[in-house]
Amino acid sequence: MDSTLDAVVEIFAWTGFGLGALIAGVALVLFLLDGTWVRVQAVVEEGEHGVLARWFGEDGGVNEAPLSAHDHAALGGRDMVEVYARRGWMNRMRTTPGSPAVRAAKLLSLGLIGVGVVALITSWILLFVRG
Known part of the structure; x- marks a missing residue:
């Protein structure tokens, strides 16, 4: 034993x-x-293909990414939200700081x-x- x-x-x-x-x-x-994700302020708007988050990138250009219904609900349905954008990539964002x-x-x-x-x-x- x-x-x-x-x-x-x-x-x-x-x-x-x-x-x-x-x-x-x-x-x-x-x-x-x-990679590196930076915190940005995004505006949530209703677009022609659904709900979009739009923010200014580090280069000064406007980026946008579609929000799923789950992401939009997780963000509380607000007009201005904090999201995390991928540094060096356009139109990539997520709602959490880490993967x-x-x-x-x-x-x-x-x-x-x-x-x-x-x-x-x-x-x-x-x-x-x-x-």
């Missing part, structure tokens, strides 16, 4: 640390690929590393209890 418990704890430790580090690397790559994919990968990696830490502490406790 002791060797089975030791094997399970060690598997959880290696899996937690290994997969956690791998997914943390994926989160870093996703973060770097996501949901990056946030999910980061949380998953932290959870797996947490499993590895708990398994490592459990292994130490078992080592001292038996010794």
Whole structure:
């Protein structure tokens, strides 16, 4: 029974640390690929193809992007809103400062590393209890 418990704890430790580090690397790559997003003030208007958000870019030009019904509801249906525009790209915006994919990968990696830490502490406790 002791060797089975030791094997399970060690598997959880290696899996937690290994997969956690791998997914943390994926989160870093996703973060770097996501680019820089800057906060801008946008005007929400009804256009011919639906609801649009329009804002001034860093180069002084006017950019616009369509808003989904969900985004428009999340912004509270206001006329002036704060959104995040992608630096260096035209007509790209989102309502959150960070990417949901990056946030999910980061949380998953932290959870797996947490499993590895708990398994490592459990292994130490078992080592001292038996010794």
